[in-house]
Amino acid sequence: MLSPSRVPALRFIASCKLPTPWGEFTMHGFEEASGQEHVALTLGVVDDGAPVLVRLHSECLTGDALFSLRCDCGFQLEAALDAIAEEGRGALLYLRQEGRGIGLINKIRAYKLQDGGADTVEANEQLGFPADMRDFGIARDMLSELGIHQVRVMTNNPRKLETLNRVGIAVTEHVPLKVGRNSHNDHYLNTKAAKLGHLF
Ligand SMILES: Nc1nc2c(ncn2[C@@H]2O[C@H](COP(=O)(O)OP(=O)(O)OP(=O)(O)O)[C@@H](O)[C@H]2O)c(=O)[nH]1
Numbered sequence: 001m002l003s004p005s006r007v008p009a010l011r012f013i014a015s016c017k018l019p020t021p022w023g024e025f026t027m028h029g030f031e032e033a034s035g036q037e038h039v040a041l042t043l044g045v046v047d048d049g050a051p052v053l054v055r056l057h058s059e060c061l062t063g064d065a066l067f068s069l070r071c072d073c074g075f076q077l078e079a080a081l082d083a084i085a086e087e088g089r090g091a092l093l094y095l096r097q098e099g100r101g102i103g104l105i106n107k108i109r110a111y112k113l114q115d116g117g118a119d120t121v122e123a124n125e126q127l128g129f130p131a132d133m134r135d136f137g138i139a140r141d142m143l144s145e146l147g148i149h150q151v152r153v154m155t156n157n158p159r160k161l162e163t164l165n166r167v168g169i170a171v172t173e174h175v176p177l178k179v180g181r182n183s184h185n186d187h188y189l190n191t192k193a194a195k196l197g198h199l200f
């Protein structure tokens with residue numbers, strides 16, 4: 001249950017079935033006051049109080065849908081769905097935070113700067129953005145609405161774990177998600193470890 005004393009950052013809209021190669025998920029739609037939309041996919045019973053295997057996945061159109069090798073996102077998305085399907089229970093929050101929050105067109109601008117030699121953090125900064133604009137706090141309202149209060153989180157990003165604990169979602173386990181390293185994203189992943197604190 002959401003605390004009555006605070007206004008949720010986003011609102012639950014509707015749920016439907018979503019059959020996939022990994023099984024039949026339920027897809028839940030949410031909307032922020034700004035109009036930004038997010039979805040969660042759940043498999044099995046997730047509101048029984050036991051810790052739930054969860055992935056907070058930030059939108060990456062290029063990696064998730066267009067098979068880009070510049071990052072590890074598509075591989076992580078598949079690995080997370082594999083793990084949830086194997087347990088028969090879990091949740092994937094698909095957060096519409098494209099380009100670490102700067103949006104798709106700005107991510108293309110950032111990629112162009114990286115084509116010219118900047119690293120992923122320098123490119124954001126040259127465009128006038130912080131290295132990472134994402135607020136993972138929005139996951140609290142999605143998880144609360146789904147009846148999930150304890151999570152086992154698949155990520156390499158310690159900021160996701162810290163944020164969930166800070167907003168009152170108990171992280172009972174950190175599950176690393178190290179997949180998809182290749183010659184195109186090797187430098188990018190090393191920069192994330194060195195400058196953004198990712199655990200590899
Ligand atoms: N601005 C910018 N965004 C990027 C770049 N490469 C990937 N992204 C975005 O970064 C987000 C994914 O972040 P990652 O740092 O790969 O991973 P994470 O979500 O922090 O951590 P994990 O849970 O371990 O995946 C997605 O929104 C991508 O669109 C880049 O070079 N520049």
Ligand SMILES: [Zn+2]
Pocket residue numbers: 060062063064071072073074
């Ligand atoms: Zn990506």
